[in-house]
């Protein structure tokens with residue numbers, strides 16, 4: 132569904148260039164539900180905005196389904212946003228119109244894209260548990276209820292890909308669990324591919340695969356040991372170690388990212404020495420040239436073999 136290779140995004144301000152993504156690789160299969168984690172500033176939202184067609188990539192490959200988002204025209208981008216992708220933000224005020232009812236809010240994007248379907252709008256609100264509140268104005272709903280309206284809106288145009296940026300960031304644990312259950316149903320029953328950006332490890336623990344981004348590059352992947360144990364990750368709030376196997380990500384050229392903390396504790400800067408012992412690859416602090424035992428005849432001048440004067 133999603134293929135990014137060597138994806139680069141550079142933000143240019145007056146006198147500054149920020150490289151938000153520096154050659155990121157990521158693959159997401161159709162029908163997958165996965166999460167992206169990473170520290171603040173690592174490039175998660177930048178990636179999601181590019182995938183959602185809200186921002187343009189600077190270089191590299193980025194394809195979603197049949198669409199090539201690097202080469203897409205502005206007109207095609209409008210179609211892409213209307214037909215293929217749905218977006219949910221943490222700050223749902225961006226998606227919603229306060230003086231309209233929940234139902235009208237869901238109908239609005241349908242009208243804009245010429246696919247008005249009141250029955251489906253109602254069905255979506257039922258799906259997210261708001262059957263009794265469809266005629267309430269947005270401002271009469273709680274934050275968690277508004278967030279569920281936002282999910283219904285994101286699905287109004289029957290997207291095949293749902294992108295959620297910190298979807299449970301401003302709701303309580305109960306609502307957060309409810310939102311994750313809705314995502315799981317959408318994924319298994321409607322086959323919607325779901326990509327969630329989150330800081331919340333509990334949330335990340337509930338998906339089959341988690342990709343960690345560091346400094347604008349994919350660094351680590353966590354894959355659930357037993358995907359059949361659905362929701363098994365709920366207990367592993369602090370880390371993904373309990374249910375997920377951790378893998379370091381290598382790109383096609385064999386490059387990988389070593390966590391800065393590892394490098395710091397070994398005092399590695401710029402260069403390291405690498406050994407392969409037949410089973411393992413060992414990366415160590417480089418030996419200083421002075422420390423290397425010079426052979427006993429090191430420094431003796433020798434005639435250059437085979438050269439006759």
Ligand SMILES: Nc1ncnc2c1ncn2[C@@H]1O[C@H](COP(=O)(O)OP(=O)(O)OP(=O)(O)O)[C@@H](O)[C@H]1O
Nearest residue numbers: 142149150151169170171172173174175176177178
């Ligand atoms: N519009 C912009 N103009 C300039 N720089 C930007 C812009 N948007 C993001 N950046 C920079 O790009 C980098 C990545 O930002 P991004 O918002 O993608 O990170 P993030 O991982 O989503 O962070 P957070 O978890 O805090 O939301 C940061 O250094 C950020 O300051």
